[in-house]
Amino acid sequence: MTTINILSLNKTYLNQSAPVLKDFSLSTNDGEMVALLGPSGSGKSTLLKLITGIERPDSGDIQFDGSSILNIEPNKRGAVLMFQKSYLFPFLSVEENIGFGLKVQGASSETIRAEVKRMLNLIGLPGIERRKPGQLSGGEGQRVALARALVTNPKLLLLDEPLSSLDTSVRMNLQEAIRTIQREFGVTTIFVTHDLGEAMAMSDRMALLLNGGIVALDKPENLFHRPRSLAAARFMGVSTFLNGDQLPVKCEASLSSEKIFAIRPEHIRIQKEACKDSIQGVVSDCVFRGEYVEYQVAIDEMTVRARMTMPAQMFSHGEQVYVNFQSEKLFEIHW
Amino acid sequence: MSRYNQMKHTFTYTLRILLYLILIAPLLLFAAYAFSTRWFFPQPFPVEWTMGTFQRAINDSRTLSSMAQGVWIAFLVSILSLILALPTARVLGLRKFRGRQLAWLLLFLPTVIPPLAVGMGLNILFLRIGLAGTITGVVLAHIIPTLPYTIFTLSSAFARFDENYEYQALALGASPWQIFLKVTLRMMTPSLVVATLFAFLISWSQYLLTLLIGGGQVITLPILLFSAASGGNPSIIAMLSLLFVAPPVMVIAFTARSLNQHGNEIREQY
Amino acid sequence: MRGHPLFSPWLSLAPALTIVMVLLGASLLYAVAESMDFISVIGQDEISLNAYRETLNLNSEFWISLGFSLWISIASTFISSALALLLAVWLSERHGDADTLALNWNLAFPHLVWSVALLLFLSQSGLLARWAVALGLISTPADFPILVRDRFGIGIILSYISKEIPFLTLTILAVLRSQSIGYDVVAENLGAGRWQRLRYVTIPQVMPALLAGALLVFGFIFSSYEVPALLGVGYPRALPVLALRFFLDPDLRARSEGMVISLVITLIVSVVAVLSLKIEERE
Numbered sequence: 086m087t088t089i090n091i092l093s094l095n096k097t098y099l100n101q102s103a104p105v106l107k108d109f110s111l112s113t114n115d116g117e118m119v120a121l122l123g124p125s126g127s128g129k130s131t132l133l134k135l136i137t138g139i140e141r142p143d144s145g146d147i148q149f150d151g152s153s154i155l156n157i158e159p160n161k162r163g164a165v166l167m168f169q170k171s172y173l174f175p176f177l178s179v180e181e182n183i184g185f186g187l188k189v190q191g192a193s194s195e196t197i198r199a200e201v202k203r204m205l206n207l208i209g210l211p212g213i214e215r216r217k218p219g220q221l222s223g224g225e226g227q228r229v230a231l232a233r234a235l236v237t238n239p240k241l242l243l244l245d246e247p248l249s250s251l252d253t254s255v256r257m258n259l260q261e262a263i264r265t266i267q268r269e270f271g272v273t274t275i276f277v278t279h280d281l282g283e284a285m286a287m288s289d290r291m292a293l294l295l296n297g298g299i300v301a302l303d304k305p306e307n308l309f310h311r312p313r314s315l316a317a318a319r320f321m322g323v324s325t326f327l328n329g330d331q332l333p334v335k336c337e338a339s340l341s342s343e344k345i346f347a348i349r350p351e352h353i354r355i356q357k358e359a360c361k362d363s364i365q366g367v368v369s370d371c372v373f374r375g376e377y378v379e380y381q382v383a384i385d386e387m388t389v390r391a392r393m394t395m396p397a398q399m400f401s402h403g404e405q406v407y408v409n410f411q412s413e414k415l416f417e418i419h420w
Numbered sequence: 421m422s423r424y425n426q427m428k429h430t431f432t433y434t435l436r437i438l439l440y441l442i443l444i445a446p447l448l449l450f451a452a453y454a455f456s457t458r459w460f461f462p463q464p465f466p467v468e469w470t471m472g473t474f475q476r477a478i479n480d481s482r483t484l485s486s487m488a489q490g491v492w493i494a495f496l497v498s499i500l501s502l503i504l505a506l507p508t509a510r511v512l513g514l515r516k517f518r519g520r521q522l523a524w525l526l527l528f529l530p531t532v533i534p535p536l537a538v539g540m541g542l543n544i545l546f547l548r549i550g551l552a553g554t555i556t557g558v559v560l561a562h563i564i565p566t567l568p569y570t571i572f573t574l575s576s577a578f579a580r581f582d583e584n585y586e587y588q589a590l591a592l593g594a595s596p597w598q599i600f601l602k603v604t605l606r607m608m609t610p611s612l613v614v615a616t617l618f619a620f621l622i623s624w625s626q627y628l629l630t631l632l633i634g635g636g637q638v639i640t641l642p643i644l645l646f647s648a649a650s651g652g653n654p655s656i657i658a659m660l661s662l663l664f665v666a667p668p669v670m671v672i673a674f675t676a677r678s679l680n681q682h683g684n685e686i687r688e689q690y
Numbered sequence: 691m692r693g694h695p696l697f698s699p700w701l702s703l704a705p706a707l708t709i710v711m712v713l714l715g716a717s718l719l720y721a722v723a724e725s726m727d728f729i730s731v732i733g734q735d736e737i738s739l740n741a742y743r744e745t746l747n748l749n750s751e752f753w754i755s756l757g758f759s760l761w762i763s764i765a766s767t768f769i770s771s772a773l774a775l776l777l778a779v780w781l782s783e784r785h786g787d788a789d790t791l792a793l794n795w796n797l798a799f800p801h802l803v804w805s806v807a808l809l810l811f812l813s814q815s816g817l818l819a820r821w822a823v824a825l826g827l828i829s830t831p832a833d834f835p836i837l838v839r840d841r842f843g844i845g846i847i848l849s850y851i852s853k854e855i856p857f858l859t860l861t862i863l864a865v866l867r868s869q870s871i872g873y874d875v876v877a878e879n880l881g882a883g884r885w886q887r888l889r890y891v892t893i894p895q896v897m898p899a900l901l902a903g904a905l906l907v908f909g910f911i912f913s914s915y916e917v918p919a920l921l922g923v924g925y926p927r928a929l930p931v932l933a934l935r936f937f938l939d940p941d942l943r944a945r946s947e948g949m950v951i952s953l954v955i956t957l958i959v960s961v962v963a964v965l966s967l968k969i970e971e972r973e
Contacts, residue, residue, distance in 0.1 A: 137591050159590050166591045172584050176606050186592035189602070237593060432784070443795045446807040449817060453810055461815055461831065464824035504709060507702035517699045526707060529714055532963040534913030536930050537956040540937055540949060541717025544724055564713055567706060625800035628915050642802055649806050649920055661806050665799060672798040 087149050087240040087273045089113045094145035096131055105131045107297040109145070113290075116271040118264070120284035120305075122320070123294030129277040133243050136275070137164050149240050160189075163240040167247045171226035173218035179205075179229055180214035186237035204232035207266060224255040231263060235270055242267065244276040248283065260286055281321070285309065293320050310349070311416050318418055323347050324390045326418065345418045352414035353391035355380055355406050357398065363407040368400045382408055447669070453658030473655045477663065483644065487663065490624055490640035493555060497562040498570075498619035504563070505570035505615070512571065513578025527571055530564045538564055539632035546633055553637035561629040566619040573618070577611035617671045624667055718956075725949035741946035745954075751932060752951060758926040762843040763912040766850035771904045773851070774858030779892055781859070782866040790863065793856040805849045805920045812837040812845065838921050845921035846928070854907050861903040862896045898969055905966035909959040929955055 094109040105128045113119050123129050134140040136147055138159030146153050154162050165186070173182045181188075183204055184197040192200075205211050208228040218226060227247055234242060247263070248256045264287050267274050278284050284291050285305040293301040293308070293316070301308055301317035312318040315326070326347050359365070369388065370381035380391045380400065389408055400406055453459075454473055456466030477483050512523065530538070542561055543552065551557030585607060589599045605612070627642040634643070645660040700707075727738045745752050799807070811817050819834040828834055838845030877891045911917075918928035927935070929951055937948030 137587065139587055139590070158595075160593050160595055162591075163593075164591060166588060168584055168588075170582075170584070172582070172588045174585065174589075174603060174606070176609075185589065185594070185602075189589075189592065189594040189598050233592070243591075439792055443792055446799055446804070449807055449810055452817070462820060462823040464817075464820045504706045508706040511699040511702040515699050519700070523700075523703050523707065527703075527710055530710060532909070532960055533714060533718070534930070534952070534955055534959055536913060536915055536933060537721055537952040538714065538717045540933075540952050541719070541721035541724075542713065543937075544720040545716050560713065563709060567710060571706065625802065627802055642800075645806065646802065646916070646920070649809060654810055657806060658810060661803050665803050668800065669798040672795060 088115050088151070089241060089273055089275070090146075090148040090151070091132075091136075092146045092148070094132070094135060094147070095143045096128075096135060096140065097143060104297055106135070106142070109298055111292060111299060111302070113273055113275070116268075116273055117289045118267055118274040118276055118287060120276045120278060120288030120291045121294050122278060122281060122284045122291055124279060127294045128297040129294055130245060133166065133245055133275070133277060136162075136241070136243060137166055138162055163237070164243055165234040165237065165239040165241070166243045166245060167227070167230050167234050169246045169248075169250050171218065171221075171223075171230040173221075173226055173229055173233070175218050177218075178214065179216045179218070179221070182218065182229060183233045183236055185233060190237070200236050201232075204236050207269070208232045208262065222255075223251050224259055227251065227259060228262065231266065235266065235272065238270075239272060242272045242274040244274060244278075246278055249278070249280065256283075263287065293317050295320075312347075313419050315345075315347075315418050318347050321349075323349055325350065325353065327387075327415075346415045347418050348410055348415050350379070350390045350392035351377075351394070352411045353389060354409040354411065355382060355391050355393060355398075355400065356409060357400075357406065359407045360409060362412065363409040366406055366408050368402055368404045368406055371400065371402055382406060384408060447662075447665075450658040450662045450665075453654045454662055456655070473659045477656070477659045482639070483641075483660070483663070486639045486641050486644050489555070489638060490642075493558055493562065493630075493638075493640065494620045494623035496555075496559045497566055497623040498616045500559065501563055501566045501570040501619045502612070502616055504567060505574050509571050509574030510578050513575035513581065514583065528568050531568050535565065535628050539629045542629075543632045543635070552633060553635045555638060557633045558630055558638050561633045562623040562626055565626070565629070566622045569622065570615045570619050573611055573615040574608070577608055581607060614675055617675060621668050621671060625664070721949050721953060725946055725953055727946050741943075741950045745947045745950040751927070752929075752954075754926050755929045755932045755951075756954075758843065759912055759918075759929040762846050762850070762918065762928065763908050765843075766847045766854065766911050767904050767908045769847070770851045770854040770907065771858055771900060774855045774862060775893070775896070775900065777855065778859045778862035778866060778896070779888060782863060790860065793860050796853065796856045799853075801849070801853060801914070802916045802920070804853055805845075805917050808845060808849050808852075809838055809921065812848070813839070839923050841923055841926070843918070843922060843928075846918050849917050849921055850907075850911050854911075858900065858903050858907065861899055865896045865899045866892070898972065902966045902970045905962050905969070909962045909966070912962075913955050913959045 089112065091109065091111045094106050095104060096106040097104040109128070109132065111119070121129050121132070131140065135142050138154075138157070141155070147155060149163070154164075173179075174185070177185070180198070180201050183201045184192075187197045187200060201214060202211075205213065208231060210225060210228055213221075213225075213229075218229070221229060230247070244263070248259055251259065260283060276284070276288060288305060290302060291305045291308055292299045295316055300314055301312060301320075308317065309321055312321050312323065318326075326345055328345060355368075356363070364384055366382040366384040366389065368380055369383045370379075372379045375395070377392050377394050378397055378399065380393065382389045382391060391408070452466050455469050455471065457468050457470040457472060459466045459468070508527070511517075512520065539561065542557075546552040546557045546561075551560065581604075585603055586599050589603045590596075594602065624640075625642060626640075627646055630638060630640050630643060631646075634640075641660065641664045645657070645664055648657050648660055725741055727736065727740060744750065796804075809816070813819070814831040814834045814836065819828070819831055822828045822834060836844075837848070873891050873895065874887055877887045882890065913930060915928075915930040915934060919931050919934075922928060922931060933948045933951035933955065935948070936944045936951065939945065939948070
């Protein structure tokens with residue numbers, strides 16, 4: 086339906102020296118869900134405000150299907166928002182809430198009633214038209230909010246951490262629901278979150294946002310296994326970085342000390358006995374996390390973090406171990 | 421121990437009943453004087469009841485017109501205060517800006533400067549510009565005590581208001597005007613009602629400002645009551661008092677719950 | 691709605707601020723001008739301080755009225771603060787919405803009507819006097835003590851006390867009920883007795899709020915007209931009563947004196963208000 090082009094956005098708030106968004110660009114394909122992952126203060130929410138028109142950018146452009154929307158009134162842009170809180174109007178019933186967007190556009194009451202019914206079926210909550218928002222659970226509230234957002238057939242759906250206030254089980258459930266409904270509508274979606282798991286589970290592509298700019302943008306699986314930059318790698322939970330000449334495995338690349346290699350914690354193995362290409366170290370920390378154990382192993386000056394899936398051999402603090410890197414899982418990091 | 425507790429319980433209970441009795445006592449007192457006749461001195465309780473005073477009061481054109489005028493003035497005052505207070509309260513409740521403290525201070529000056537001084541000064545000013553003795557003049561004067569209260573009530577409501585409801589409506593396609601009518605005003609309704617009602621009451625019970633600005637041309641119920649109380653027939657005084665407190669009593673009875681939040685703020689206006 | 695730099699908050703403040711500043715500013719300006727005899731109503735446009743000299747003259751009634759006003763204001767404030775403190779402590783140990791509702795109920799009776807009620811109840815031929823006769827305590831109205839329209843302002847003080855106790859009680863209760871931890875309970879746990887807790891925990895806690903509230907009450911009583919006008923006597927008169935009498939005097943020269951008195955009242959009340967604000971800020 087809609088492709089979104091965000092071009093070199095800059096935004097600095099009044100009375101603040103540091104820019105919130107710095108030369109920010111992002112393009113989405115039609116019907117795609119892009120997750121924006123970043124710590125708080127990285128500019129995620131500002132971006133959503135610029136797209137909806139609550140704030141104006143200092144420079145840059147935002148285009149829907151190739152034409153700029155910056156001069157379109159906020160209420161005519163067709164970019165709907167869903168927040169952490171449902172923000173269902175407490176004085177309206179579920180039906181009136183979902184129908185709100187249609188009503189302000191002047192739709193007839195029959196159309197509204199039919200559309201609301203269709204949406205309620207879609208979100209799996211048929212028959213709750215008469216209820217008030219106060220009578221809904223957190224998850225139900227967010228489903229209704231999703232229905233309210235989508236009923237107007239928006240060009241763009243913006244999700245601002247819509248699940249972060251929900252319990253884990255409800256959350257999983259809703260992740261799937263949102264994903265399914267989004268696909269069914271084919272609505273282009275930008276999804277802001279600080280939860281890595283959620284971003285990976287839901288998005289087609291994932292953008293890592295740091296200090297007002299995107300540091301990495303790729304499919305979740307690519308980003309997870311082969312982050313290109315140091316910042317992206319740290320983001321994705323990688324904490325072991327080695328200079329080329331530190332590598333235990335000898336290959337052509339390893340000769341250079343200029344190059345930096347990284348490896349995911351689950352690709353590092355710890356064992357009692359020495360074997361080919363293993364290095365000796367001492368266990369400096371050990372945390373049992375149920376499905377896996379996390380070890381920190383000191384090798385000379387360096388600390389390596391490893392993650393072993395259970396069942397695994399257990400080691401205790403101070404034990405001498407051998408660390409084995411799965412050489413084919415090493416990847417190069419570009420500064 | 422249990423005996424002591426029981427005594428304590430009885431004591432608490434009695435004190436409470438006493439408290440509630442004091443609350444309705446003024447109404448009972450007024451009713452006793454207003455609806456009785458030939459209640460001569462040593463008799464502790466009325467002996468003969470009558471509707472005569474009431475009928476005379478509501479057939480008296482002076483009483484009626486004073487009530488009508490009071491209602492009309494209070495209505496205008498509350499509407500005007502609301503219109504003036506809404507944008508101000510919104511900014512004070514939702515925004516942080518340089519000079520916010522100063523704005524508060526200036527807007528609250530009217531609660532500090534005695535109505536006596538304001539009334540006397542305005543009396544001279546309004547005499548000059550022809551507003552003395554007019555409803556317009558009295559309405560303007562009444563706005564001085566009602567406005568700070570209206571602003572205070574609404575701004576604390578705005579401080580609790582989440583603007584995301586408005587953004588939500590905006591993103592769903594509502595125009596600024598639609599948002600204001602369908603979302604903002606609806607969310608603020610309880611506070612708006614309280615603010616309006618109390619602006620009404622403050623104006624309704626205003627004596628000094630009405631006297632000084634109205635200058636004997638604008639007669640409201642408090643003016644009649646005051647002159648009756650300075651040496652009139654107890655039955656008439658009591659009847660005028662009943663008519664005078666009827667609106668406040670009804671309002672307080674209806675808004676009792678929300679008063680737990682706001683009540684104390686207006687007390688000194690009253 | 692947008693954070694546009696041109697969309698200044700002062701634009702929204704302008705209507706209310708203008709009204710308040712124009713009305714208040716103009717009224718004060720005119721008051722000062724009038725107090726200096728600068729009124730062309732009687733064709734005089736020379737600044738003079740005659741009215742000030744006249745009013746502040748040591749033999750003038752002003753000083754008597756000032757004393758009387760201070761007496762009723764201080765006595766009412768002090769008594770109602772003390773009683774409100776006791777009532778609030780007593781209520782805070784129980785939880786009841788009903789009590790706060792009850793305290794709010796007195797809003798239904800403006801000061802004017804409250805004074806009228808006291809007049810009907812406490813005057814020498816009022817309801818209480820009738821009951822005293824019925825109980826055989828007195829036999830004629832003259833035997834009944836003069837409680838309203840008395841020289842000492844007892845009626846005035848009674849009226850203010852009964853109206854201000856609820857206000858101050860609610861102020862104190864708000865402080866006592868806002869704390870999430872019951873310091874009282876902590877103190878009890880540490881072994882403090884009932885009076886020790888009141889003395890060392892509760893009173894220090896509510897003192898700032900009570901003081902600020904009491905100053906407000908003082909300012910209000912000191913400057914208000916209706917109650918002393920209804921429940922007071924011809925001599926001594928409260929300051930506001932004196933001011934209005936002068937102001938409404940057919941002799942236009944007396945008006946200036948009325949203005950002087952009202953300006954003195956305003957000055958005193960403003961000082962008290964600033965004090966109250968400072969105390970609240972320090973909290």
